[in-house]
Every structure is written in structure tokens, then in C-alpha cells.
Amino acid sequence: MRIDRCYFCSFPVYPGHGTTFVRNDCKIFKFCTSKCRKNFQHKRNPRKARWTKSFRKLNGKELTSDATFEFERRRNIPIKYNREKWSTVVSNLETIASIRHKRESKVVLDRLKVDKKVKLAQAKFLVRKHIAVIKSPAAGLKLAKKVTKKDTEEEMDEVEPKKQAELRTNAETLLDDEDDVIVRQHKAKKSSKKNVQFEDDDEEEEVSAQAGEKRKILENMDVDEDSDNREDEEEESDDE
Amino acid sequence: MFSLKKCCRITPQLQVVGSRSVHCSYTTRQVCKMTRVRVVDNSEIGKAAMLDGKPPKIIHIYSKIKYGVTGDKVLVTVKGEMKKAIIVGCHQEQKAFIPKFDSNNAVLVDENGSPLGTRILAPIPTFLRKKLKEMSRSKGADYTKLLSIATRYV
Numbered sequence: 001m002r003i004d005r006c007y008f009c010s011f012p013v014y015p016g017h018g019t020t021f022v023r024n025d026c027k028i029f030k031f032c033t034s035k036c037r038k039n040f041q042h043k044r045n046p047r048k049a050r051w052t053k054s055f056r057k058l059n060g061k062e063l064t065s066d067a068t069f070e071f072e073r074r075r076n077i078p079i080k081y082n083r084e085k086w087s088t089v090v091s092n093l094e095t096i097a098s099i100r101h102k103r104e105s106k107v108v109l110d111r112l113k114v115d116k117k118v119k120l121a122q123a124k125f126l127v128r129k130h131i132a133v134i135k136s137p138a139a140g141l142k143l144a145k146k147v148t149k150k151d152t153e154e155e156m157d158e159v160e161p162k163k164q165a166e167l168r169t170n171a172e173t174l175l176d177d178e179d180d181v182i183v184r185q186h187k188a189k190k191s192s193k194k195n196v197q198f199e200d201d202d203e204e205e206e207v208s209a210q211a212g213e214k215r216k217i218l219e220n221m222d223v224d225e226d227s228d229n230r231e232d233e234e235e236e237s238d239d240e
Numbered sequence: 241m242f243s244l245k246k247c248c249r250i251t252p253q254l255q256v257v258g259s260r261s262v263h264c265s266y267t268t269r270q271v272c273k274m275t276r277v278r279v280v281d282n283s284e285i286g287k288a289a290m291l292d293g294k295p296p297k298i299i300h301i302y303s304k305i306k307y308g309v310t311g312d313k314v315l316v317t318v319k320g321e322m323k324k325a326i327i328v329g330c331h332q333e334q335k336a337f338i339p340k341f342d343s344n345n346a347v348l349v350d351e352n353g354s355p356l357g358t359r360i361l362a363p364i365p366t367f368l369r370k371k372l373k374e375m376s377r378s379k380g381a382d383y384t385k386l387l388s389i390a391t392r393y394v
Contacts, residue, residue: 019340022339
């Protein structure tokens with residue numbers, strides 16, 4: 001009695017189940033179900049069918065090479081019966097199976113962890129993109145404008161105009177997370193492929209206006225944080 | 241290797257556009273009279289026939305049904321001679337636990353049941369152990385000699 005492996009999906013074929021097919025080149029194919037058999041008859045490649053083990057192993061979805069698989073390998077040399085050997089093998093079967101199961105599940109969980117990070121980054125980006133739904137971009141604008149005029153005018157006059165531009169761009173990039181950088185790079189790739197040519201002056205103006213608005217929002221966000229810190233300092237001084 | 245069928249090769253859903261549909265029965269891949277069979281042993285006559293491109297043709301089936309099944313004895317014409325053979329694998333789907341083959345295979349045998357060749361090249365269903373034993377009991381000829389020259393079982 002032997003538990004074979006289905007040629008197509010690699011599932012175990014227990015005695016009394018499945019079908020066998022012998023090709024004229026004397027190669028024997030065992031199938032667990034008619035599903036696998038019919039796929040084979042339609043000349044489908046099991047390595048391209050996503051639900052088969054061969055595909056999953058080929059594409060790194062599952063544990064491929066491991067010491068626990070050596071125990072299941074087919075040996076064509078018959079072994080003389082030895083009671084002790086037989087009993088030890090039977091008792092060890094369970095432990096081997098449990099170890100293999102643990103290792104296989106570890107591979108799967110490692111894959112899922114990666115997905116978690118990606119999803120978190122995507123979620124963060126979504127929030128940043130639609131921050132207007134949560135927090136109005138106009139919140140604290142008036143206050144901020146007053147503050148910027150006072151501070152930056154005093155500070156920026158001391159700095160050269162070239163540096164002023166640099167500082168402004170740096171402020172934007174500092175706010176970026178790794179996620180935003182990734183997203184921006186992705187967008188840059190997309191835009192580089194398309195050669196955008198503005199047909200009307202109006203379009204240009206709109207795009208530049210949008211960019212200007214974004215910068216303003218970023219600056220305001222910066223400023224809001226500072227204003228919050230200042231309030232804390234005042235409170236602390238009062239307490240003292 | 242191929243076999244001439246009594247029934248038509250066309251699928252039953254043959255439909256002529258704009259007129260009545262014609263019904264035909266499915267291709268059954270049965271082994272019957274006039275079917276050509278692939279010799280699977282290394283007998284001289286068998287080899288020569290397969291090389292010529294004129295495989296042996298069944299002219300009579302030794303069973304009460306008109307159609308042959310794995311393990312049936314069969315009368316066959318090879319190179320102008322009449323010989324007996326045993327069907328060792330069918331293209332048609334057989335009963336449970338009997339594997340399906342890509343072609344209808346046969347092993348040439350003499351009247352006493354001893355095979356003409358010395359080795360069988362294709363895998364043979366283990367089901368034959370039981371069936372050939374039953375056959376040999378009833379007729380006095382020993383057909384199980386076939387199994388001794390088999391190289392591989394399925």
C-alpha cells in the first residue's frame with residue numbers, strides 16, 4: 001500500500017482514490033481527482049496553475065528545501081524488516097510532521113509580515129493625501145500668516161536668496177516619511193514616461209497654483225507645531 | 241497504435257447552422273473487431289509488424305461481449321498470420337483500479353498461453369495477476385507466464 005502524490009497538484013492520493021494514466025513512453029501519471037486529470041488532458045502546465053504546490057514552491061510561497069523533506073523521499077531499495085527500526089520510525093513520524101508544519105507556517109507568516117508593512121505605508125499615504133477630510137488646510141492659517149511674517153522676515157533677511165530657496169525645499173522634504181519618498185519616486189517615474197506639454201497657459205498656471213498651495217499647507221503645518229511648543233513653554237514658565 | 245472505430249469520430253453536439261442538428265454518439269475508444277493494436281513485447285513478428293506500420297488487427301474477441309477489455313484474450317492477424325494475444329492496456333476508461341493507457345496494448349501469445357517474446361516493455365496493470373489466473377484455471381492453458389516477463393507494474 002502506498003500513498004502517492006498527484007502529478008498535477010501534489011496532493012496525497014490514498015488507496016481507492018484517483019486515477020492512473022500510462023503514456024506510451026511508459027511514464028505513469030497519478031491524479032487525485034478528475035479536476036487534475038482534466039487539467040492535464042487540456043495540456044496545462046501545473047507550474048502555471050496558481051493553486052498547485054509546484055507553482056507555490058517555484059514562486060517562493062512555501063518552504064522548498066528542508067531536511068524534513070528528506071524523510072519522505074522515495075527510495076527504490078527495499079529495507080529488510082527490523083522491528084526496532086520500524087517502531088522508532090513510527091514513533092518519530094509525528095515529531096517530524098510537527099516540525100515540518102512549524103517550519104512551513106513560519107515561511108508563510110514571514111511573507112505576511114512584509115505585507116503588513118506595505119499596508120501601513122499605504123494607509124499613511126492615504127491619510128496624508130486626504131488630510132483635508134480630517135483637518136482643514138485653512139485651520140490656523142491667519143495666525144500662521146501673522147507669525148511667519150514676523151519671524152521669517154527677520155531671519156530670512158540675514159540669509160542669501162539662494163539659501164532661502166534651499167531652506168524652503170528642505171522644509172518640505174523633512175516632513176516626508178519613507179513612504180512619501182517611495183510614493184514620490186513612483187510618481188516621478190510615471191511623469192518621466194509621459195512628456196507633459198502644456199497646450200494652454202491656463203493649465204500651467206493651474207498646476208503651479210496647486211503646487212504653491214501645497215507648499216503653503218506644508219509651511220503652515222510646520223508653523224502650527226512650533227506655535228504649540230511655544231504655548232507649552234509659556235505654561236511651564238507660569239508653573240515655575 | 242490507432243484503431244478504426246465503428247462509431248463516428250464526431251462529438252454529439254455537431255450542429256449545422258440554420259438547419260437540424262445531427263446526433264452522433266461519443267467516441268468510445270472500445271477494443272473490438274478491426275481495431276489495430278500496439279504490440280508491447282519484443283517478439284520478432286510483433287517488432288516487424290510495428291516497424292512496417294501495419295500493427296496487428298483484431299479479428300475475434302474471446303468473450304461473450306463484442307468489446308474487449310484489459311486482460312481479454314484475442315485473435316489477431318500479424319503479417320498475414322493468425323496469432324493469439326492478450327490485451328494488456330486499453331485507451332478506454334476501464335473499471336476501477338485499472339489504469340488507463342495512451343494506446344491499446346497487446347502481448348502476442350501462443351495457444352498454451354506462453355508469450356512469443358522474452359520481455360514486455362510497457363508497464364502492466366497489477367490487476368492482470370488476478371484475471372489471468374482465473375483464465376488459466378478454466379482453460380488448462382497457463383496465461384500467467386506473461387507476468388514473469390513483465391518489467392514494470394502499474
